Amino acid sequence: MPVTVATATTESIPFELKVVGAAAASSVVQVKSQVAGQLIKVHLAEGKDVVKDSVLFEIDPSPYQEALKQAEAGLARNRALLRQAEANLARGIAESKNAEANAQRYAALTKEGVISREQNDQARTAADVQREAVRAAEAAIESARAAIQSDLASIDKAKLDLSYCQIKAPLSGRAGNLLVYPGNLVSANGNPLVVINQVSPLFVTFSVPEMHLPGIRRLNARSPLPVYAVQPESPQNRIAGRLAVIDNTVDTTTGTISLKAVFENKDRLLWPGQFVNVILRLETLQNVTMVPSEAVQVGQKGQYVYVVKADKTVEPRVVSTGRSYENKTIIETGLTAGEEVVTDGHLRLAPGFKIQVVAPVPPVGVERT
Numbered sequence: 001m002p003v004t005v006a007t008a009t010t011e012s013i014p015f016e017l018k019v020v021g022a023a024a025a026s027s028v029v030q031v032k033s034q035v036a037g038q039l040i041k042v043h044l045a046e047g048k049d050v051v052k053d054s055v056l057f058e059i060d061p062s063p064y065q066e067a068l069k070q071a072e073a074g075l076a077r078n079r080a081l082l083r084q085a086e087a088n089l090a091r092g093i094a095e096s097k098n099a100e101a102n103a104q105r106y107a108a109l110t111k112e113g114v115i116s117r118e119q120n121d122q123a124r125t126a127a128d129v130q131r132e133a134v135r136a137a138e139a140a141i142e143s144a145r146a147a148i149q150s151d152l153a154s155i156d157k158a159k160l161d162l163s164y165c166q167i168k169a170p171l172s173g174r175a176g177n178l179l180v181y182p183g184n185l186v187s188a189n190g191n192p193l194v195v196i197n198q199v200s201p202l203f204v205t206f207s208v209p210e211m212h213l214p215g216i217r218r219l220n221a222r223s224p225l226p227v228y229a230v231q232p233e234s235p236q237n238r239i240a241g242r243l244a245v246i247d248n249t250v251d252t253t254t255g256t257i258s259l260k261a262v263f264e265n266k267d268r269l270l271w272p273g274q275f276v277n278v279i280l281r282l283e284t285l286q287n288v289t290m291v292p293s294e295a296v297q298v299g300q301k302g303q304y305v306y307v308v309k310a311d312k313t314v315e316p317r318v319v320s321t322g323r324s325y326e327n328k329t330i331i332e333t334g335l336t337a338g339e340e341v342v343t344d345g346h347l348r349l350a351p352g353f354k355i356q357v358v359a360p361v362p363p364v365g366v367e368r369t
Contacts, residue, residue: 003345021206
């Protein structure tokens with residue numbers, strides 16, 4: 001009977017979980033104005049990359065420049081008042097010393113009977129007045145210093161508001177559509193002007209059955225598990241990433257655990273919101289016996305393969321199989337590496353039939369070589 005055959009081989013194959021995931025930006029920022037005013041300039045291009053700290057928008061700075069001038073003028077005025085209060089204090093101290101000396105002389109003369117008690121009282125009152133004048137001058141100095149501190153704070157606030165007139169990119173990423181155009185008035189912390197998505201690195205979220213959670217946790221504790229993203233239009237290309245987050249709870253409604261993988265995405269192959277096929281590689285099985293999956297058949301006694309004997313006859317042999325990988329199946333028992341098995345033509349075979357090995361039929365449109 002004409003059949004095609006293949007040789008059982010010893011290979012090392014990865015154990016992988018294949019699911020569908022969704023790409024998401026690693027960071028999403030709504031760029032808003034921190035001051036109110038008229039938007040006068042836009043420096044970004046919609047849908048293009050922006051660099052962190054680059055200027056994106058400009059708000060009319062005129063009101064904030066005037067506020068800064070007023071704060072600086074208030075500071076100059078209060079510094080002048082401070083100098084005046086310090087001069088008043090110096091004069092008051094001198095006058096207080098003189099009044100105190102006069103009061104002491106008048107007190108001595110009163111004891112000697114040279115002057116009247118009324119004159120002595122007037123001298124003491126004058127000394128007390130000068131002492132209180134000194135205290136008033138000291139209070140004026142403290143008030144001027146406090147006003148200066150307030151003015152300095154107002155200047156810092158005015159400078160900060162003025163700096164906010166230039167709205168800079170908080171991170172590097174890809175800008176979306178422009179949401180506010182030049183000429184419009186914007187409010188502080190109002191509607192966003194543009195949304196920036198950080199696409200490098202980029203996350204892909206996916207879920208796997210909870211039965212795999214213990215193994216994922218155990219293996220990921222050794223080193224981050226490799227994760228591959230495959231786009232449906234390019235199934236041959238695997239984009240490499242690594243497992244970054246294992247959710248802290250199992251979804252009881254679906255019996256799955258949510259995972260998140262991180263991809264550098266420097267070449268921008270992945271895009272936020274895109275659905276991709278995700279391959280989570282758990283471990284690699286070493287030195288297992290593999291045959292083409294089409295060689296494994298199902299009979300009354302379970303799974304079996306037709307083994308080609310040395311005399312070109314076939315015999316069915318019951319086998320136990322494991323996982324499948326890339327059109328091959330693991331044979332756990334019943335077959336050893338190096339034995340030949342039938343891959344096509346099973347329906348024409350019975351135990352002991354003699355076979356003739358032929359080349360496999362090529363796919364439609366492919367010539368046989």
